[in-house]
Amino acid sequence: MKRAIVASKRRGAWFWLDRKEKSIVYLSLKLDVKFESLELLRALASILKKLEQRGETLYAWLRRGSELAWAFSEFAVSCGNKDAVSWRNDRSYALYLGRILSSKGGTFGT
Numbered sequence: 001m002k003r004a005i006v007a008s009k010r011r012g013a014w015f016w017l018d019r020k021e022k023s024i025v026y027l028s029l030k031l032d033v034k035f036e037s038l039e040l041l042r043a044l045a046s047i048l049k050k051l052e053q054r055g056e057t058l059y060a061w062l063r064r065g066s067e068l069a070w071a072f073s074e075f076a077v078s079c080g081n082k083d084a085v086s087w088r089n090d091r092s093y094a095l096y097l098g099r100i101l102s103s104k105g106g107t108f109g110t
């Protein structure tokens with residue numbers, strides 16, 4: 001469970017959870033909870049599933065966006081915009097491109 005939280009924080013998925021979901025996970029870790037409650041087990045499973053799905057989506061957006069940022073940067077540099085080299089390492093720009101231009105999330109589909 002701790003590894004899932006650390007991985008989701010690295011991918012940024014943790015920050016999409018609401019306060020109640022984060023509290024359930026933290027309390028289940030801090031308190032030595034035995035999973036006798038089926039409702040608690042279902043809640044934790046649901047939260048972990050949400051983290052996994054969100055993390056995969058963010059990773060896919062970032063990967064696709066990085067490819068696009070690199071291509072756009074090369075084109076802009078070849079047209080004379082020397083400052084466009086910095087686009088290649090701009091994570092926010094890559095995430096934006098990946099989210100907007102991905103086949104699932106955007107209207108432009110590639």
